[in-house]
Amino acid sequence: MQNRLTIKDIARLSGVGKSTVSRVLNNESGVSERTRERVEAVMNQHGFSPSRSARAMRGQSDKVVAIIVTRLDSLSENLAVQTMLPVFYEQGYDPIMMESKFSPQMVEEHLGMLKRRNIDGVVLFGFTGLGEQMLGSWQSSLVMLARDARGFASVCYDDEGAIRVLMQRLYDGGHRHISYLGVPHSDVTTGQRRHNAYLEFCQQNALPAVAALPGLGMKQGYEKVADVLTPQTTALVCATDTLALGASKYLQEQRIDGLQLASVGNTPLMKFLHPEIVTVDPGYADSGRQAAMQLIEQINGRSEPRQIVIPVTLS
């Protein structure tokens, strides 16, 4: 591109040596207040900013991280990404985006590419089928979201808590026949944990459990909600917003009224389309922030990988 100035230019312009400029740039000690001020003055007078590539070459870190989402149009992941971007920018990291489309193979390809590019770290939105072995040598520079993996840092939602909160609210509202629409147990967090929490609550409160676990999609909610409706059913808990969206569509079409829906989610779309649904916020927004912060701490060696659980919020 055009002639960007270098520390050499700044040095010349402020009448000092290159290394002094370098020291000022990195806030190193050993520079007199006077020279520091003078150099800084010259620097922002000319809008100087050091070359990333040159620093990267010396320092081994190019200050780039990757965010691997499952799908760009995932409502929940969007909320998380929205909060993590500002954190990365603030710390000077460039976040590059990748999409896995729920394919372990794509994740593997992406990680390979990232490894070759010598990237600093990765935030990976977990999903079923992701083997821990393919995450290879990323232990120290990867944060997994929405799922935990042994040896890796992770930010998870309180799956059991979310369901318990929903169930309790429905129970307190007088509901005694609460059905459940969820995700297969092959999905440990959204599937197994939430379903188990449902079953447990039913057992503890002597409620009949009526559940189906069709999957993650809207269409699956739409097609399978009928399976969990009995003549006694007065409420329905959905494991995700997306399922609830599908279920609602069916209920509307069938003109089935008077059924209280509840879901884990709290996404803006849901709040607009169906404000009447009882929701809990699993903390998507918070999870993004936390994941970004955790990753940065690990990159800087200020933290070991650790598991973070986001508390549920009423909404």
Next chain:
Amino acid sequence: MQNRLTIKDIARLSGVGKSTVSRVLNNESGVSERTRERVEAVMNQHGFSPSRSARAMRGQSDKVVAIIVTRLDSLSENLAVQTMLPVFYEQGYDPIMMESKFSPQMVEEHLGMLKRRNIDGVVLFGFTGLGEQMLGSWQSSLVMLARDARGFASVCYDDEGAIRVLMQRLYDGGHRHISYLGVPHSDVTTGQRRHNAYLEFCQQNALPAVAALPGLGMKQGYEKVADVLTPQTTALVCATDTLALGASKYLQEQRIDGLQLASVGNTPLMKFLHPEIVTVDPGYADSGRQAAMQLIEQINGRSEPRQIVIPVTLS
């Protein structure tokens, strides 16, 4: 990080000089077939990949582009981004994501940051209020999406065509009282052009024009759709999927049946929630691919900025 090998190592291991390795790396001519093969063998035997930062420093290009979306959760922009990512990866570009949230000031900040980072190019999703002057010196390395700006490359939708197609289909279906729900004219493309196309069609076919231009949001569609419904109205055209979503919600709640909805959009969410709506596909997916390709061509100096219009597809 760990000891990655360098061209020096490869040179030593294959018994040649550094520059020969460099030549092989860049597919330059002037290397005998035998040495080339030998070097290449050593290279992928050791899984060698050159340091990005070092190349960047020499070559002035770090092969990084930015994608500035208005909102991460925009349905249409998601479709475009999904198709542009693979294009960038294929060409070795790392796409970093930023969100403008419809704020010109944020765009300015982001562009400033990108300028300082010496990025190769930008894909910018346009919106109302974006002044051409703030795009400063990006003429040659920016592609604007969904909006055109003088002197800049752009990929736009065929706003007029999209509306005409919808209107024609409704007209052919026998509808003679077609209302319109759109966006204010301050938004030139989605607002003005689409509205004008509606008005023009009405005039040419002697139809009464009944329109409101509340804005882009679902809520605005929901609140204002009543304004355009007359006792004669049999069909409603919405400028965007999002507006149609809001309008449908109102219609469902009011139990207003027998109104044919139509919208410009064709997003997956829409197709699921309201398959009965007539839609045209403005080519969101295609626009992403095209924008990415155009940007890369400009970066490589193989193309001047030019305006691309994506043709409408029936759906």
Next chain:
DNA sequence: CTGTTAGCGCGTTCAA
């Protein structure tokens, strides 16, 4: 055809 040499912009010694 190939190896040698000289930087790119920066951080890091090491003397002064």
Next chain:
DNA sequence: TTGAACGCGCTAACAG
């Protein structure tokens, strides 16, 4: 407290 010299991994200019 400061500056000069060196090298990071790579490409480009110049010799062989």
